[in-house]
Amino acid sequence: MIEEYIYKYIEKAKRNDKGSIGRLLTYLESSPYQAFKVLNIILRNNVGKAHVIGFTGIPGSGKSTLISKLIHHYIKDDCKIAVIAIDPTSPLSRGAFLGDRVRMQEHSLNPNVFIRSVSTRGLKGGLSFAGVAMVELFDYLGYDKIFIETVGVGQAETDIMNIAHTVIVATMPGVGDEIQVLKAGVMEIADIYVLNKSDKEESLKTFEYLNFMIESGEIGSKIGWKPRLLKTSALMGQGVQELGKAIEEHLEYCTSQGYFNHKINLRRKTLVKLFLEKTLLDKLSEGFEELKSMDIEDFSSQLNILRKKIEHFLMEFDKLGGPWTY
Numbered sequence: 001m002i003e004e005y006i007y008k009y010i011e012k013a014k015r016n017d018k019g020s021i022g023r024l025l026t027y028l029e030s031s032p033y034q035a036f037k038v039l040n041i042i043l044r045n046n047v048g049k050a051h052v053i054g055f056t057g058i059p060g061s062g063k064s065t066l067i068s069k070l071i072h073h074y075i076k077d078d079c080k081i082a083v084i085a086i087d088p089t090s091p092l093s094r095g096a097f098l099g100d101r102v103r104m105q106e107h108s109l110n111p112n113v114f115i116r117s118v119s120t121r122g123l124k125g126g127l128s129f130a131g132v133a134m135v136e137l138f139d140y141l142g143y144d145k146i147f148i149e150t151v152g153v154g155q156a157e158t159d160i161m162n163i164a165h166t167v168i169v170a171t172m173p174g175v176g177d178e179i180q181v182l183k184a185g186v187m188e189i190a191d192i193y194v195l196n197k198s199d200k201e202e203s204l205k206t207f208e209y210l211n212f213m214i215e216s217g218e219i220g221s222k223i224g225w226k227p228r229l230l231k232t233s234a235l236m237g238q239g240v241q242e243l244g245k246a247i248e249e250h251l252e253y254c255t256s257q258g259y260f261n262h263k264i265n266l267r268r269k270t271l272v273k274l275f276l277e278k279t280l281l282d283k284l285s286e287g288f289e290e291l292k293s294m295d296i297e298d299f300s301s302q303l304n305i306l307r308k309k310i311e312h313f314l315m316e317f318d319k320l321g322g323p324w325t326y
Contacts, residue, residue: 006037013141016111024137025116029130032279039133039271042140048264050139051251054164056150061170062196065234066243067147068104071113073244074145082138083115083147084131114138127159129274132267135163161189162270165263166250168243170194171210173202188219190227191250194243198231207231225253283313 006027012020027034055063064085071081083104107113118131127150138146150160160167169190193214195207211229213219220227228246232239254260287309296302 003037003041006041010038010041018111018114021114021137021141022116025134028133028137029118032129032275032282035130035133035275039136042137043268046136046140048139048261050135050143050146051166052135052139052146052148052164052263052267053247054148054150054160054167055170056160056167057170057194058172061172062234063149063170064104066170066194066196066232066240067149068106069234069237069240070147070244070247071104071107073240075107075110075112078112079144080112080142081114081145081147082134082143083113083149084134084138085115085117085149086127086131087117087119114143127163127274129271129278132163132271132274135267136271159270163263163267165254165260166191166247168192168194168247170196171206172197173200173206190220191225192243192246193219193227193229194232194239195229196232196234198239199233199236203231223259224257225250280310280313283309 006024009020009023013024024038027038029035055067057063067083071083074081085104104115107115116134118128118134127148131148135146135148148160148164167190169192171193172195193210195203195210197203198207207229210219214227214229228250230239230243230246232243234240251260254263284306287306291302291305294305296305
């Protein structure tokens with residue numbers, strides 16, 4: 001039975017066997033049924049201890065390089081670090097392009113670092129069910145820091161607020177128009193703003209503009225924490241120590257104000273929502289593929305086929321016994 005295999009891999013994963021960790025992550029990605037079995041075990045007695053850090057922002061702003069530098073910063077303190085890089089999905093293979101993973105390859109042989117790329121699977125948002133489920137697995141396995149790098153920008157990227165304790169938005173000099181667009185979504189949510197590539201000559205103007213928006217309350221999270229604005233140059237290694245310090249200050253603030261456990265609770269509610277969305281969408285996609293092969297033009301008949309898929313989804317969900325208990 002699959003439960004026996006899962007228990008076996010979990011025991012090996014607890015001993016830091018990377019092959020077993022990889023297999024469990026594949027279970028979380030491959031099918032809702034297998035994912036359910038894994039989550040039902042790991043969430044049963046896991047209160048949640050890992051500090052989850054979300055990275056988002058303008059494409060090309062150096063998010064992956066910054067995370068790589070932060071890994072160097074934290075492994076000095078013997079931290080176990082996981083990186084979940086949410087990559088764009090190939091329209092043909094439906095798999096991740098793996099670009100972020102390539103840029104962090106230097107850490108692949110470190111026993112205390114695990115990097116996994118996850119495809120968006122065509123979702124409009126930056127977070128998939130598998131990505132959030134992986135956070136729970138790494139938390140269960142005792143990882144201290146879990147970085148989530150999301151794809152690009154947009155209103156849907158604000159989903160990261162429900163998952164991460166600390167949200168970092170990266171931008172770069174000379175992108176004033178892009179920042180104006182971002183103000184309608186992702187720029188509003190950060191706990192820490194990072195102006196990367198600050199060695200560029202346009203950086204002072206962009207820094208002053210961002211600082212004005214923070215001071216006026218136009219951007220930033222709304223929980224009483226005053227957002228930090230930092231300059232970095234990831235390639236030059238500048239500002240990384242200061243960024244690490246700001247991350248720890250925010251962690252201390254979250255813990256003291258009760259937000260740390262609140263975010264864990266919110267993350268697990270989001271996980272249930274994404275689980276239901278994924279299983280339903282999978283069934284509808286399955287029904288659409290059947291429709292494509294059928295010679296049916298009547299609209300009602302087409303809807304009926306998809307309706308049966310939804311009914312099948314509800315029957316399967318009942319067999320699982322409803323959402324897991326955590």
